[in-house]
Amino acid sequence: MNIRLIARLDVKLQHLIKGVQMEGWRKMGNPAERAKLYYQQGADELLYMDVVASLYERNNLSDIVREVAQEAFVPITVGGGIGDLKSVKQLLDVGADKVAINTAATKRPDILREISDTYGSQATVLSIEAKRLPQGGWEAMTDNGRNHTERDVIAWAVEGARLGAGEIFITSIDRDGTMKGMDLDLIAAVTREVDIPVIASGGAAGSAHVAQAVGAGATAVSLAKALHTDAVTFGALRDDLAKASIPVRAHKSEMVQV
Amino acid sequence: MSKSIVVVDYGIGNVFSVCNALKQAGCEPNLTRSASDVLSADKVILPGVGAFGRAIAALRDLGLDETLRRFVETERPFLGICIGMQLLMDQSTEFGENTGLGFIPGIVDRIPGTGTDGAPLRVPHISWGEVRPAENVSGEDWAATPVANGGAHDSFYFVHSFHCTPSDPAHRLAVVDYGGNAITAAVRRDNLMGVQFHPERSGPAGLGFLERFINL
Numbered sequence: 383m384n385i386r387l388i389a390r391l392d393v394k395l396q397h398l399i400k401g402v403q404m405e406g407w408r409k410m411g412n413p414a415e416r417a418k419l420y421y422q423q424g425a426d427e428l429l430y431m432d433v434v435a436s437l438y439e440r441n442n443l444s445d446i447v448r449e450v451a452q453e454a455f456v457p458i459t460v461g462g463g464i465g466d467l468k469s470v471k472q473l474l475d476v477g478a479d480k481v482a483i484n485t486a487a488t489k490r491p492d493i494l495r496e497i498s499d500t501y502g503s504q505a506t507v508l509s510i511e512a513k514r515l516p517q518g519g520w521e522a523m524t525d526n527g528r529n530h531t532e533r534d535v536i537a538w539a540v541e542g543a544r545l546g547a548g549e550i551f552i553t554s555i556d557r558d559g560t561m562k563g564m565d566l567d568l569i570a571a572v573t574r575e576v577d578i579p580v581i582a583s584g585g586a587a588g589s590a591h592v593a594q595a596v597g598a599g600a601t602a603v604s605l606a607k608a609l610h611t612d613a614v615t616f617g618a619l620r621d622d623l624a625k626a627s628i629p630v631r632a633h634k635s636e637m638v639q640v
Numbered sequence: 641m642s643k644s645i646v647v648v649d650y651g652i653g654n655v656f657s658v659c660n661a662l663k664q665a666g667c668e669p670n671l672t673r674s675a676s677d678v679l680s681a682d683k684v685i686l687p688g689v690g691a692f693g694r695a696i697a698a699l700r701d702l703g704l705d706e707t708l709r710r711f712v713e714t715e716r717p718f719l720g721i722c723i724g725m726q727l728l729m730d731q732s733t734e735f736g737e738n739t740g741l742g743f744i745p746g747i748v749d750r751i752p753g754t755g756t757d758g759a760p761l762r763v764p765h766i767s768w769g770e771v772r773p774a775e776n777v778s779g780e781d782w783a784a785t786p787v788a789n790g791g792a793h794d795s796f797y798f799v800h801s802f803h804c805t806p807s808d809p810a811h812r813l814a815v816v817d818y819g820g821n822a823i824t825a826a827v828r829r830d831n832l833m834g835v836q837f838h839p840e841r842s843g844p845a846g847l848g849f850l851e852r853f854i855n856l
Contacts, residue, residue, distance in 0.1 A: 383767045383818060384795065421843070426768055426797075452660050457797060457841045477656050479841060501653065502690030504764055504799045548764050548799075577753075579766045601762060631768040631795045633843075 384629045386602035387592070387619055388427040389420040389609055390583060393443060393462075394434050400607045402559035404511070404526040407433070410610040414449050420609060421454035423616040424633035428458045429482070429551070429581075429604055431509075435463025436485045436525050444476050451477025459551070461509050470497055474505065482509035482551050485524040488531045488538075491545055498546025507581075508542035509551045510535055512568055520568055527555040535568070536575050543576045550580045551604075557585030559607050564591055566598040573599030588614045589622035596628055645669045645854060646681035648708070650698045652723065653689035654840065661840035665850040675707040683854070684711050687840075688723030692732040692748060692802065695723045696740060705741055712743055715831045717856045725827060725834025726804055734802050744829045746806035755819025764801040769816035769837070771796060771825045776809050786852035787814050787826045787835065794845040796825075796837035803836065 391413050392399050398413040410416070417428050428450065435441045441463045451458055460473045461482030470481050486493050487508060498506040511527055512520040512535045520535035531538075539550050552572055554565035564585040573580045582600035586592055592603045608614045616633070623630045647658055647669045655671055662669040662685075669685070670677060678684055686708065688695050699705045712718055720728050729740045732748035740748070751763050770793045773782040783791035798816060804824045806812050813833070814826035827834045833853070839846035 383765075384769065386767065424843075451657060455657075455661055455664065455841060455843050455846060457799070457838075474653070475656060477660065479654065479657070500690075503801065504689060504766075505653075548801075549766065577760060577762055578764065579762050601766070 383601070384631050385596050385600075385623070386426040386581070387616060387630065388429050388581060388602055388604040389417065389425045390429045390431065390604040390606040391417055392431045392433050392606065393446065395442070398610065399433065400559055400610055404555055404558050414446050416610065417450045418453050420616065421456055424620060425456060425616050426631060427456050427602075428454060430458070430460045431482070432460075432462030433526055439463055439465065441469055441473065444472060447473060447478050448476040459507055461507070461551075465493070467496060467500055470501060474501060480505045480507050480549070482507040484509040484511065487542065488522060488524055488533060491541060494542055494545040494547050498548070503546050503548035506547050507549045507551050508539070508547035509553070510539060511553050511555050512565070513555045514565070523555060536571050539572050539576050543578045547578065549578055550576055552580060552582060554584035558583075560585050561587035561607055561613070563587070564595045564603075566594055569595055569598040569600050589619050589626065592619065592623060593626050593628050643667070643682040643854070644680070646678050646684045647671045648678065648684060648686045648704060649673045650695075650702055650704055652695045652698055653687065655687055657840040658685065658687045658721065661847060661850055662854070665847045665854060667854050673702055673704060675703065678704070678707050678711055679714070681711070681716070683717045683719070683856070684708070686718070686720045686724035686727065688721065688727065690723060692723060692726055692734040692740070693736070693738045696727055696738055699727065708741065709743075712832060717853065718832050719853055720834035721840070722800065722836060722838060725836055726802060728827065728832060728834050729804050729806070732802060743832055744806055744811050744827055744834070745808060746804060746811065748802050748804050751801060751803050751818065751823065752821050756821060757819070759819065761819045764799055765818050765823065766799045768795045768842070769798050769818070769825065770794070771814045771816050771837070774809070774812040774815050777813060785813060785828070786833070786849055786856065789845065789848055794848070796839065796842040796845055796849070798825075798837045800836055804834070
């Protein structure tokens with residue numbers, strides 16, 4: 383099965399931003415234009431996170447999603463501040479295919495079941511921000527790693543899958559924005575315990591890190607900073623991964639029109 | 641006169657994406673639930689995401705099951721996408737048993753939980769899968785279908801937990817590999833076609849498929 387390569391775009395107000403370990407955000411460009419570029423380069427999916435949404439208790443990405451969905455014909459996931467079915471519907475109606483739920487689910491896990499029952503598990507992604515604990519294991523955090531939930535990441539992933547999530551999107555806070563490689567222990571621990579697809583996020587600088595994550599069990603990997611800084615492109619990633627015998631979609635051949 | 645394409649609006653998901661992709665592929669779709677619009681269309685597309693039971697109930701509540709049956713009898717091209725494809729079958733085992741439209745004999749059931757090597761498979765199946773002709777489809781036949789890009793094996797975006805098994809192998813058009821299992825990727829019967837993948841979310845390959853369907 384082909385591994386999915388996903389572009390993650392964190393958005394604050396109208397800016398594409400990126401930090402290190404979810405802090406010290408810097409502006410990286412226009413979130414709609416970058417997404418369209420990633421689509422043209424061959425991203426398998428796009429994933430938007432409104433990083434200040436939980437503070438305002440609303441997601442502000444509708445306009446960006448509406449614009450991008452008309453030009454980028456790949457699945458779009460939107461996360462950040464989504465807490466009820468009304469806001470899910472609003473995002474799906476402007477072209478999002480899936481919603482990623484973090485804070486709202488940690489407060490009221492049944493929201494996952496409600497979204498899944500109404501819009502299907504294929505639209506329901508449980509987003510987990512994982513912080514390594516000194517004593518071992520990981521704690522699920524919210525609001526970009528600021529707030530504790532006291533939930534064990536692995537147990538929470540299992541519960542999320544049971545409640546109807548169709549995918550787990552797992553971000554290592556410790557590795558986020560470092561480009562020093564992904565938390566392979568975390569990826570292995572989560573993928574071992576759940577039987578739904580797992581998207582790994584945090585720390586990938588290029589194809590070698592992606593290959594390691596796949597080796598640890600990830601069926602999809604998201605990249606952010608490496609893309610936003612033009613350190614890698616999807617074309618180069620695909621070529622390198624294919625050479626390393628990691629199955630990926632052949633993008634170029636599809637561009638040939640008959 | 642340009643051909644009229646109807647996208648059936650029955651309140652089940654992703655019509656925005658399907659309509660956008662059709663516009664990009666070169667047509668101006670009519671998103672409607674009006675029986676007269678459906679019956680006068682040159683082609684009809686039935687989209688859908690989510691659960692089978694909810695989708696078939698929505699179609700029946702709007703009386704669209706009967707409208708679609710009448711459209712299919714016109715022998716004009718009809719395309720079902722994802723749940724829209726699964727609805728064409730006799731029945732589904734998703735959340736109890738639900739009867740479908742029965743346009744193509746066969747069943748919809750859960751994707752096998754293990755690969756041919758015995759290893760567990762993650763469900764839903766979410767991947768860009770390369771489609772290839774089903775067993776009984778000849779090369780010439782394949783090249784002529786909209787699913788094949790002039791005979792190529794394009795990759796499309798799949799996201800599903802259930803899959804179709806037509807009773808008559810002749811109705812199976814394309815398959816995709818998942819853990820060694822050949823999962824039905826497309827079905828057909830006369831003027832009917834159904835695809836499990838999402839052409840509206842499959843990049844240039846998906847737009848190419850829609851363009852070929854529009855131009856049938």
